[in-house]
Each structure stands twice: as C-alpha cells, then as structure tokens.
Amino acid sequence: MSRSNDHAITTTLLALASGALLGAAAALLLAPAPGKETRRKLADLTDDAGKRIKNYSKETRHKMGGWCKGKGEDLQYDGGDAWI
Known part of the structure; x- marks a missing residue:
C-alpha cells in the first residue's frame, strides 16, 4: 500500500470515529x-x-464444528505479506 492510500484510510477512520463520538454526545445532550x-x-x-x-x-x-481445528498450526510467517 502506498503512503497516500494509508493516509486516506487513516483520515477516513478518524473522521468516522469523530462523527460517531459527536453524534453520541449530541444524542445524549438532546435526549428527552x-x-x-x-x-x-x-x-x-x-x-x-x-x-x-x-x-x-x-x-x-x-x-x-471441528472444521477449523488445527488448520493454522502448520502455517509459518515468511516476514512479508503472506503466511506459508
């Protein structure tokens, strides 16, 4: 991922969290x-x-059920973007 893409994602998540917090505060203040x-x-x-x-x-x-039991035990992290 590029730095500008990371920055855009961070900005978007920060804006979403701020909006949720402000909305919750307004709802509590204006609640009847x-x-x-x-x-x-x-x-x-x-x-x-x-x-x-x-x-x-x-x-x-x-x-x-038991479908996922033991599925990840044989995986190893290769230091990059994948598990091998």
Whole structure:
C-alpha cells in the first residue's frame, strides 16, 4: 500500500470515529429522558449487545464444528505479506 492510500484510510477512520463520538454526545445532550434513565437504557443496550455477540460466537463455533481445528498450526510467517 502506498503512503497516500494509508493516509486516506487513516483520515477516513478518524473522521468516522469523530462523527460517531459527536453524534453520541449530541444524542445524549438532546435526549428527552433524564440522565439516569438514559444511562440505564445505555447499560441495557450494551448488556444485550454483549449477550448477542456471545450467542453468535457460540453458534458459529457450533456450526463450524471441528472444521477449523488445527488448520493454522502448520502455517509459518515468511516476514512479508503472506503466511506459508
């Protein structure tokens, strides 16, 4: 990858993160609910998201079964862009 491409990706990710942070701050400041209720809702959302992620990972592991067990053990890093 070229330096200009790396710079563009970094700038894009920084802009995305900044926008998300500003949007979240604006939403919390302009929310019609009191702070205590908003914090409770956010805590519930994060708990639900964590539970869903755990369930999806368990489901994926179950569906994959033994397919990927031992697949990466014989790979070696060649110092470049590939594993051999």
